Amino acid sequence: MPSTIDVSPADSFLVTPRTAVYVDSAASAEVEAIGDYAANMIASRSGAKSQRLAGGAAPDSSITLTLDPSLATLGDEGYDLTITRTRVRIASAAPAGLFHGVQTFRQLLPVAVEHPSAYQRRLIAPAVHVADSPRFAWRGAMLDVARHFLGPDDVKHFIDVMALYKLNRLHLHLSDDQGWRIEIKSWPKLTEVGGQTEIGGGAGGFYTQAQYADIVAYARSRYITVVPEIDMPGHINAALVAYPDLRCNHTAPEPFTRIGGASNTLCVTNDSIYQFVGDVVREIAAAAPTPYFHIGGDEVRSLTKEQYRGFIERVESIVTAAGPRMIGWGEIAPANIHPSTIVQHWNKDSTVLQAERGGKVILSPGPHAYMDMKYDSTTALGLKWAGFINLKTAYDWDPATLIPGIGEQSVLGVEGPLWAETVMTRQDYEYLAFPRLTAIAELGWSSARHHDWENFRRRIGAQGTRLAALGVNFARVPGVDWSW
Amino acid sequence: MPSTIDVSPADSFLVTPRTAVYVDSAASAEVEAIGDYAANMIASRSGAKSQRLAGGAAPDSSITLTLDPSLATLGDEGYDLTITRTRVRIASAAPAGLFHGVQTFRQLLPVAVEHPSAYQRRLIAPAVHVADSPRFAWRGAMLDVARHFLGPDDVKHFIDVMALYKLNRLHLHLSDDQGWRIEIKSWPKLTEVGGQTEIGGGAGGFYTQAQYADIVAYARSRYITVVPEIDMPGHINAALVAYPDLRCNHTAPEPFTRIGGASNTLCVTNDSIYQFVGDVVREIAAAAPTPYFHIGGDEVRSLTKEQYRGFIERVESIVTAAGPRMIGWGEIAPANIHPSTIVQHWNKDSTVLQAERGGKVILSPGPHAYMDMKYDSTTALGLKWAGFINLKTAYDWDPATLIPGIGEQSVLGVEGPLWAETVMTRQDYEYLAFPRLTAIAELGWSSARHHDWENFRRRIGAQGTRLAALGVNFARVPGVDWSW
Numbered sequence A, B: 001m002p003s004t005i006d007v008s009p010a011d012s013f014l015v016t017p018r019t020a021v022y023v024d025s026a027a028s029a030e031v032e033a034i035g036d037y038a039a040n041m042i043a044s045r046s047g048a049k050s051q052r053l054a055g056g057a058a059p060d061s062s063i064t065l066t067l068d069p070s071l072a073t074l075g076d077e078g079y080d081l082t083i084t085r086t087r088v089r090i091a092s093a094a095p096a097g098l099f100h101g102v103q104t105f106r107q108l109l110p111v112a113v114e115h116p117s118a119y120q121r122r123l124i125a126p127a128v129h130v131a132d133s134p135r136f137a138w139r140g141a142m143l144d145v146a147r148h149f150l151g152p153d154d155v156k157h158f159i160d161v162m163a164l165y166k167l168n169r170l171h172l173h174l175s176d177d178q179g180w181r182i183e184i185k186s187w188p189k190l191t192e193v194g195g196q197t198e199i200g201g202g203a204g205g206f207y208t209q210a211q212y213a214d215i216v217a218y219a220r221s222r223y224i225t226v227v228p229e230i231d232m233p234g235h236i237n238a239a240l241v242a243y244p245d246l247r248c249n250h251t252a253p254e255p256f257t258r259i260g261g262a263s264n265t266l267c268v269t270n271d272s273i274y275q276f277v278g279d280v281v282r283e284i285a286a287a288a289p290t291p292y293f294h295i296g297g298d299e300v301r302s303l304t305k306e307q308y309r310g311f312i313e314r315v316e317s318i319v320t321a322a323g324p325r326m327i328g329w330g331e332i333a334p335a336n337i338h339p340s341t342i343v344q345h346w347n348k349d350s351t352v353l354q355a356e357r358g359g360k361v362i363l364s365p366g367p368h369a370y371m372d373m374k375y376d377s378t379t380a381l382g383l384k385w386a387g388f389i390n391l392k393t394a395y396d397w398d399p400a401t402l403i404p405g406i407g408e409q410s411v412l413g414v415e416g417p418l419w420a421e422t423v424m425t426r427q428d429y430e431y432l433a434f435p436r437l438t439a440i441a442e443l444g445w446s447s448a449r450h451h452d453w454e455n456f457r458r459r460i461g462a463q464g465t466r467l468a469a470l471g472v473n474f475a476r477v478p479g480v481d482w483s484w
Helices: A029-042 A069-074 A095-108 A152-164 A209-221 A237-242 A272-287 A305-322 A352-356 A391-395 A426-433 A436-445 A453-461 A463-469 B029-042 B069-074 B095-108 B152-164 B209-221 B237-242 B272-287 B305-322 B352-356 B391-395 B426-433 B436-445 B453-461 B463-469
Strands: A004-014 A020-024 A051-053 A062-067 A079-083 A087-092 A124-132 A138-144 A169-173 A225-232 A292-296 A325-329 A342-345 A361-363 A411-418 B004-014 B020-024 B051-053 B062-067 B079-083 B087-092 B124-132 B138-144 B169-173 B225-232 B292-296 B325-329 B342-345 B361-363 B411-418
Touching (some): A062 A095, A069 A087, A087 A095, A138 A152, A138 A436, A152 A426, A209 A225, A225 A272, A272 A292, A342 A352, A391 A436, A391 A453, A411 A426, A426 A436, A436 A453, A453 A463, B062 B095, B095 B152, B138 B152, B209 B225, B209 B272, B272 B292, B305 B325, B342 B352, B391 B453, B411 B426, B411 B436, B426 B436, B436 B453, B453 B463
Parallel strands (some): A138 A169, A169 A225, A225 A292, A292 A325, A361 A411, B020 B062, B138 B169, B169 B225, B325 B342
Antiparallel strands (some): A004 A124, A079 A087, B079 B087
């Protein structure tokens, strides 16, 4: 929900064949690309282009995108949107804000905007002024492409839907016991062997570095940062099958293709595994520039406390030397990590220790944010160890007060992880992610003073036809008056 | 709805890890394949196999498929299904009936059966006896892959969903003004040129003969017959762009990529076009054996009555000489066609003439069965020239009384055409097809005495979770209490 909205009830803007999207005459290629995105959005065939505004005011029936440094108080992601009878003006201090402003304009247009072939595609938006900026910098979703592989096109479709809700981080869980999903040229068996398995005995799959870079670039064009995760030192069975020397006993374990976790780990006391870690981190960071690198670190049971902490600290130095900021699950907090490292809370864990160090945390509390939990006892897909999560449970919590000792200033943001033990296709992922991910998006964007379950429930029903027009297999959860 | 159902309320059959599917020891490969299909349906990983029953009765917890000639009164598609606490028995006089019996068993299992990764996949079915057979032999859907192309995998997914509703004909509209979608080796430009366009300026596409044969075989494994249509002598602009000599003036028309129809036709007075027609019919029939060939014949405005009728009669002789039975849209009925030719009613037309000749007709009345019509004024996709078609309108008509002069004995069956002017993706097709295609399926299968809108409306709501689990982007039309 935007920070402020003023509606002029009697007036509206109608997109006509004359309507054009304008960017400033000196606009950067990046702003021009957002203009083209907006031009395509309102056009009924692809390839539409924005135009450069050469001197003077925009003509009637125009949509203009303008960088305006005076809006810096709204931050890079905030924007100012004005719709009148004759024009639409989207302004922001930075391109990300222009993109988000386009998404708000999109939400104000009828559902026909979601489909270029909609017949009688009459696009009309209410006259309105919106000034808006996000509560949190990190508004994420996580796709587990390790338990079951999801192809690049399906990931891109997910990215497109994320953009509609102004989410800005896509965390890719690229490795786990059941599969390794990204090409590492210096360790080719990771994908030749480890990439060929998944839960249930299917064929698995992996992204080449070129495909991964393409996903990262696609996400960037939607103002979404991809966060790669290689889970270690546990949840690593697929890599150990490929390279048994990464284990202390140098023997290959059986491939693990069931639900659950293998107990094997990297041989953290063997110096040579840090060569492996470094190669993996450097190749992924080189394939596509990344400000973050997630090292997992969860659910390690077979190491001593000292062994585990020593590993996390040594990996932190490898990651930060390679450039990215490190992220790990809550279990890493007791290690002697740097305050700039980000800790991601998921279960009863020690995340608060990082807040006490002055560090930042991402909140993905299992009982609220885990999108792989069943909605209720009738949901065929999903697990239930963290409980059933209906839409109210997903929405109705406050990131600033959930965990004693972790206040608003410590919270970088929120993220909904979608573990993939039970999901196999794009439609499966969508069924568990939507509508719950819209609740995560709302928690991440809207200010606490707008938090209101009854209001959210009413507003989300209107997303039904929009998601359906986008071909999203969302769950019509009970308690919402879904538009069909 | 089955013809007869007797339920034993206190009892039920539970699928366990011990449950096996059995076919007779002397079962044909075809029956064994249905057994494997059923085994896969209840298994939680692919590759499950049925077993052959070697002497004696099936053990407890078994599902047996048996050909039983004494059930011939139910026809090839009818079946007898008995579920007790200890076993499931499906019997039919022919394999098609076994397959349909498996579908009814599927519908009696919880929605978890639709997904191999469903967690806690407890499959339990009520004890029941069903004796069932279809009202009409032809229960079809038509996909227009010409206005927008739809790839083979998407067609197969559609076939899988058709099977759930015991539909048995998939009519593929393989050519139109906007594109030509099947490889014809003796006329290569049909796809090299005519296959590269579609509505809206997209890239089009086509099936190679091998891909087409694969679709036909896949459909056959689901007891669905593919019916190829090449629309002529009108709706043929894409072919004329490729081969201008098929026109009387020998000049290529512009490609046509808008909604609407071009007025061009084949030069029916030029003998050489019958070489073209013959080559096309023979190559398609050779690519995959087909009992039917649909020649379109609709909406021809620029020929004289005599020219049009002469063309239809000459094409009928070409088609029947090649082997298949000819089908054409209602406009062909005034030609002097054979009673074995099938006429497909769609609009105010002359279909009744074929009934008067003692021939058979397929009913696809625009105001009831056209799945490309909008549900109501708020539907973004779809057209509206035949009116809005909500679920009640799709369901609540009787094929035996719709058209004066066409009674039950003249009706071969029903078919829902899905013209694709406004649909581009699998999800789009699904949104318009479901739930309306379930109404067509019910009209085609269930006896007239079971026709009851209120009852249908109640039953169809339970299909919501089933369609969602299958990843089908169906429309939650108002007036149905959808399970979510």
